[in-house]
Amino acid sequence: GEQVEQRPPHLSVREGDSAIIICTYTDSATAYFSWYKQEAGAGLQLLMSVLSNVDRKEEQGLTVLLNKKDKRLSLNLTAAHPGDSAVYFCAVSAVGSALGRLHFGAGTQLIVIP
């Protein structure tokens, strides 16, 4: 089955710096890629999603890069601010019998220091 590895588990950056989180996956049928943010005690907030035919997507200070050859997905928060402090999860989904099933990474605890 699909295996999703996410790194780093913990990340501290200073306000204004960029933060990069990387996920790798194993299933070649993986077709849908998402990033979620979870603040303390809250649910998961969808940040951005890309389909497998997209290599790069930028929205509101976030950049998602997809390298299908290496089965690697990354999230880059440019100019991080304290409000970005949270746990970030990548989530991937394949087609076929696994349609609709998200596989999550273990999460990255991001702390943005003012």
Next chain:
Amino acid sequence: DPKIIQKPKYLVAVTGSEKILICEQYLGHNAMYWYRQSAKKPLEFMFSYSYQKLMDNQTASSRFQPQSSKKNHLDLQITALKPDDSATYFCASSQDRGFNNQAPLFGEGTRLSVL
């Protein structure tokens, strides 16, 4: 206003008892899901429903039974509760299982503690 409502937010149960976790979505979505988040494991997919029909079940134990009385409802009944069931249970929904329009959106979760 939250569009995916989960009740209760916190739940304490004794071992061996039964509880029902409630989920309603007001997004007009056709697919609904349950996920579990515990201290020991990453977020785990449990079930998916589409048009009130079970489409995918990745939960080994029959103690977990989803129930869909209406298109926008997907409750989760858990019987014979064990301490290992302690986790936060998230309900999610999407327009369809193919995520054509958007990835699933999640509720705030129900935090279950089994003593």
